[in-house]
Amino acid sequence: MQSTHLLLEEPIRMASILEPSKRSFFPAMTKIVGTLGPRSRSVGVISGCITAGMCVARFDFSWGDAEFHQETVENLKVAVKSTKKLCAVMLDTVGPELQVLNRSEHPISLQVDSLVVLTPNQDKEATSNLLPLNFGGLSKAVKKGDTIFIGQYLFTGSETTSVWLEVTEVDGEDVVCLIKNSATLAGSLYTLHVSQIRIDLPTLTDKDKEVISTWGVQNKIDFLSLSYTRHAEDVRHAREFLSKLGDLNQTQIFAKIENIEGLNHFDEILQEADGIILSRGNLGIDLPPEKVFLFQKAAVYKCNMAGKPAVITRVVDSMTDNLRPTRAEATDVANAVLDGSDAILLGAETLRGLYPVETISTVNKICAEAEKVFNQDFYFKKAVKHVGEPMTHLESIASSAVRAAISVKASVIVCFTSTGKAARLIGKYRPTMPVISVVIPRLKTNQLRWTFSGAFEARQSVIVRGIFPMLADPRHPAESTNATNESILKVALDHGKAFGVIKSHDRIVVCQKVGDASVVKIIELED
Ligand SMILES: Nc1ncnc2c1ncn2[C@@H]1O[C@H](COP(=O)(O)OP(=O)(O)O)[C@@H](O)[C@H]1O
Ligand SMILES: C=C(OP(=O)(O)O)C(=O)O
Ligand SMILES: [K+]
Numbered sequence: 001m002q003s004t005h006l007l008l009e010e011p012i013r014m015a016s017i018l019e020p021s022k023r024s025f026f027p028a029m030t031k032i033v034g035t036l037g038p039r040s041r042s043v044g045v046i047s048g049c050i051t052a053g054m055c056v057a058r059f060d061f062s063w064g065d066a067e068f069h070q071e072t073v074e075n076l077k078v079a080v081k082s083t084k085k086l087c088a089v090m091l092d093t094v095g096p097e098l099q100v101l102n103r104s105e106h107p108i109s110l111q112v113d114s115l116v117v118l119t120p121n122q123d124k125e126a127t128s129n130l131l132p133l134n135f136g137g138l139s140k141a142v143k144k145g146d147t148i149f150i151g152q153y154l155f156t157g158s159e160t161t162s163v164w165l166e167v168t169e170v171d172g173e174d175v176v177c178l179i180k181n182s183a184t185l186a187g188s189l190y191t192l193h194v195s196q197i198r199i200d201l202p203t204l205t206d207k208d209k210e211v212i213s214t215w216g217v218q219n220k221i222d223f224l225s226l227s228y229t230r231h232a233e234d235v236r237h238a239r240e241f242l243s244k245l246g247d248l249n250q251t252q253i254f255a256k257i258e259n260i261e262g263l264n265h266f267d268e269i270l271q272e273a274d275g276i277i278l279s280r281g282n283l284g285i286d287l288p289p290e291k292v293f294l295f296q297k298a299a300v301y302k303c304n305m306a307g308k309p310a311v312i313t314r315v316v317d318s319m320t321d322n323l324r325p326t327r328a329e330a331t332d333v334a335n336a337v338l339d340g341s342d343a344i345l346l347g348a349e350t351l352r353g354l355y356p357v358e359t360i361s362t363v364n365k366i367c368a369e370a371e372k373v374f375n376q377d378f379y380f381k382k383a384v385k386h387v388g389e390p391m392t393h394l395e396s397i398a399s400s401a402v403r404a405a406i407s408v409k410a411s412v413i414v415c416f417t418s419t420g421k422a423a424r425l426i427g428k429y430r431p432t433m434p435v436i437s438v439v440i441p442r443l444k445t446n447q448l449r450w451t452f453s454g455a456f457e458a459r460q461s462v463i464v465r466g467i468f469p470m471l472a473d474p475r476h477p478a479e480s481t482n483a484t485n486e487s488i489l490k491v492a493l494d495h496g497k498a499f500g501v502i503k504s505h506d507r508i509v510v511c512q513k514v515g516d517a518s519v520v521k522i523i524e525l526e527d
């Protein structure tokens, strides 16, 4: 791994841009979440996705039934075994999403300046004049002049398959709209979004609750992506619901911010949530286009300072049908990294795209290049200043480990952890080298049976930028004596060597507890 980083603030030799980058076994420090669906559900494709850098698989229940997703998750488990890489599972809720169903799946062509009626009568077929909706309250929520957007599920913003409407009249339960652009809606499911209004549906719907307590429990989901989080209370409510579902009391909640209501309550939501998904697809419809970047920069910064992962969606839409991203998309991915994002979430690109594996590998390469010019020094100072003094011991240990690793040009930081907290905190200071987080299992009981902790903790930290977890052998005693620490460290170093990230004579920073003392030590490897 390269430790002398380019900095954009320093003059770059133009020719250096063309120098090919060294391939390292470790993927980029920025993580990739892939939405699995029709084009990415065989063991072969999922294995390809994982090898290319996907470390979280998203199962979106806006689309497909539990049985379909179960087959996919079974294949994921096989792929994880065969690639020997961790991949976390994320369940994405439907929430108060408005959907238009097109059961016949015939394309629906809509003509500019014509009228179309939105009706809650779901017995009706979808046609060019009538679109049935899964929600009865639309006519009460909108008024003449409101803007409505309808796009294919995981729409890519393309004007030929999505349509903008203007409400002209409310007629009982129906809403009559003027079509603002000609479009042909394709597929069986469309998302409908009304700009800047409140939809009076719960954030966690009954259907979501049922899916979580069956499919979610069965598959021990690592993350819940809480769609349309609008208030901190939404997160508290979801947390309470999960707490009663056995192992899911450990599931982390990522609040998905997808409308203005969520944006307005961002600070409180961030306090309650374990991480944030900046759902630029829907948010990009709710916000004027010229404001999206501002939200992104402000929200990512707040997540960074809170030490909570920030995930960005909708980055390379055009790769759904193309092998290469547009220039704007490629630059956008790099900017997401420079802004400080932890992870990139791919939607249509992996779900129904022609090139799921190539998309992941392209995004991974762009992230790796951007990380090289990330101004770590500037970022580090901001993070330290934001914490202020006095720091907690752990915060001080974590920031010192990162500072030491950079000063001695360490190739990796090895961090011992049981809850994952110490490693995450190191990740917060955005080290320029990977962090091997060695998760030490602990024996725990629920009064009925004894189990080892660690699996959730390891999988959940994969979403943090720069953290590469490995689960230590549970046969190692958990108490941190010098002898046990040494033998576990040896395993971690062998792991790093096998992946080519650690070489002979490298310096390594190790963060661990010996007895009661937290220590940061620098070791220099021999042959
Ligand atoms: N099982 C362990 N063995 C050795 N050191 C550990 C272990 N668990 C945590 N540490 C180290 O102890 C220090 C304090 O971490 P702490 O917050 O107690 O653990 P955690 O990350 O599991 O929440 C950190 O330096 C961390 O690297
Ligand atoms: C990822 C997004 O949402 P969904 O889960 O609806 O695809 C988004 O809006 O960007
Ligand atoms: K969803």
Ligand SMILES: [Mg+2]
Residues within 6 Å of the ligand: 258, 279, 281, 282
């Ligand atoms: Mg969305």
